[in-house]
């Protein structure tokens with residue numbers, strides 16, 4: 001069983017944990033590592049990178065459909081992943 005101090009440290013490691021609150025979910029208290037959405041910033045960046053690589057590997061038609069559907073700026077996304085502020 002983790003001590004309270006250990007749990008707080010882990011919560012703060014989540015990319016979505018800001019100023020004691022979760023910035024992506026409507027929850028009163030962060031669930032820490034038990035949360036299905038818990039992800040560290042490096043994990044978030046890795047997942048974004050994989051998604052971008054997957055999109056770039058698609059044929060041009062499908063790639064462009066996704067880029068237009070989600071209004072993606074691939075260059076901006078790639079620099080965001082490598083620079084990574086997590087926001």
Ligand code: SF4
Pocket residue numbers: 011014015016017018021022023024025027029030031032033035036037038039
């Ligand atoms: S662990 Fe879950 S509830 Fe806590 S900050 Fe991250 S996403 Fe939000």
